Amino acid sequence: MRVRILLVLILLMMPVLSGCWSRIEVNDLAFVTAAGIDKMEDGKIRLALQVAIPRMLGAAGQGGFGGEKGIGTKAVWVVSEKGETILDAYRRLQEKLPRRIFFSHSGIIIIGEQLARDGVSPILDFFIRQREARMRSYILFTKGEAVKILKFVPKLEKVPSEIMREEVKQHIGLRINLKDFAHMLVTDGVEPVAAEMELVSSNLTNAEDSKGLSPSNLETNLSLKGSAIFKKDKLIGWMNDMETRGILWLRKEMKMGVVTVNIPKENGKISVLILNAETQITPIFKDGELSMEVKVRAENELYENNSKLDVGDPKVIHLVENALEADLIQRIQLVLDMAQNKFKSDIFGFGIAVERRYPKEWKNKFKEQWEEEFPNLKVNIKADVTVNRTGLTNKPLILKEKETEK
Structure with missing residues (x-):
């Protein structure tokens, strides 16, 4: 009798213990390393994703794949789509990609100026509700379009988002992640502030030095140039890098x-x-x-x-x-x-x-x-x-x- 009861229990438990029934293979995922959001002239939201190209990733100097892994070779693919909301743009992007979009490896969210001035709460709502989104992702703002930052081709790293992340980690500017920014939005007695990311010249100091050079010959790099200042959820202005040092002192973040x-x-x-x-x-x-x-x-x-x-x-x-x-x-x-x-x-x-x-x-x-x-x-x-x-x-x-x- 006891043997029969044990056998019945085992049979009942087998569907529960049947393994990873909901698993998704790595080869079926498109790993997002960074996301950029802009507001277009027609009022629609453009979502741009920096997606890793697995075959291009690996140890520095490593060969293989017909010599594809070389200096200057892109290790990411930037795809973008417009929509009425972030989710709408996300759905349209998914239609373009043969793999499922996967946000769990995304460490950077960068937002363009026009969108930031109109209010960021509706945009951040998507990332806060998204189960795959990382609350520790750094949030950055730029005076231009966010998509241009994502398209930057780095010299020292394969993935551009690594450049952004290392810039933030060096304590030369503000280190604000999605969790910090959301907390400032809903907390009385403090207004949101975050770091500004810009494309800058690597070795030219003024316009006179760049005369005679075509845009393709100008060396650029990503740099934290200051801070984005908010009132509620709307961008109201910028502070430069020197002024940002004062912000770090007053926010007890000077390292x-x-x-x-x-x-x-x-x-x-x-x-x-x-x-x-x-x-x-x-x-x-x-x-x-x-x-x-x-x-x-x-x-x-x-x-x-x-x-x-x-x-x-x-x-x-x-x-x-x-x-x-x-x-x-x-x-x-x-x-x-x-x-x-x-x-x-x-x-x-x-x-x-x-x-x-x-x-x-x-x-x-x-x-x-x-x-x-x-x-x-x-x-x-x-x-x-x-x-x-x-x-x-x-x-x-x-x-x-x-x-x-x-």
């Missing part, structure tokens, strides 16, 4: 960087590398008035001295530290003025800091009118900068040369 200051009396410059950075933001509510205290601290290593200063002298180091502090305060004040006066957008999350420190006051007084409070918010900036290392030498080479002559 590394180089600061160069002028030494007027010595007619020279000194450059330092940031080794450690810290930002402390403290809301102060006193006598019915709200203000913000921002304290920034940085430890630096002196990497270059083009002045005549002898950095072996403690007094000289103190002078350099004062110059660095003044420069840092000026940079932060610059971006703060732009956010308060030009954009009137709290991209730093000051409102969140107020809510955490004064939850009752935030709920009763500031939450509903934060858009009016933020532009008038008084912010006191303090900087503490130290130079802990000066390299393998103290005196600049120009002084050593004069000592040798004597």
Whole structure:
């Protein structure tokens, strides 16, 4: 009897344990490495996908497939289609491809300016609902069309999205993923901000240098050039790379960087590398008035001295530290003025800091009118900068040369 019951249970369980009944073979998938979205003149949405070409991928310098794997050979295929919505464009794209579109390997979402200015919420809704989409995908914006960024052919990597991802990872600009951006959209007390990606010249500095060269002869590369500033879900403006450094300080995201200051009396410059950075933001509510205290601290290593200063002298180091502090305060004040006066957008999350420190006051007084409070918010900036290392030498080479002559 027990044997019969066991046999019946096994028979009943066999359909459940029948293996990967819903599996999809790798050869049936089109792996998306990056997605670009633009709004066209007719109002339709263009979805562009950067799809990996499996036979072109492999170790650098590896041969095979008739020598197809060479320098400059495209390892991705950019396909695009228009639609009334993202899903509509997605369906039309799927009709073009012999393989099923697979988003799980996509690490980049880049959005064109026109679409961003009209509002990104409807677009991001698709990626947030899409089960295959990665919430850790970096979100980027560009002043032109997103599809042009996807079509860039890299020199050092096979896949263009790897260039974008490595640029973001180096902490030279903002690192905002889909999850971060969506959180800023739905959170009171902070407005969205993200990195700007652009195609730039690799070695030309101005228009004069490029005269006589055809567009095909101009070397270009992808670069983080600044930040896209939002009010709610709409793009309202841009900040350049220098101003973005101020954003990083105020968002407590400064990790590394180089600061160069002028030494007027010595007619020279000194450059330092940031080794450690810290930002402390403290809301102060006193006598019915709200203000913000921002304290920034940085430890630096002196990497270059083009002045005549002898950095072996403690007094000289103190002078350099004062110059660095003044420069840092000026940079932060610059971006703060732009956010308060030009954009009137709290991209730093000051409102969140107020809510955490004064939850009752935030709920009763500031939450509903934060858009009016933020532009008038008084912010006191303090900087503490130290130079802990000066390299393998103290005196600049120009002084050593004069000592040798004597």
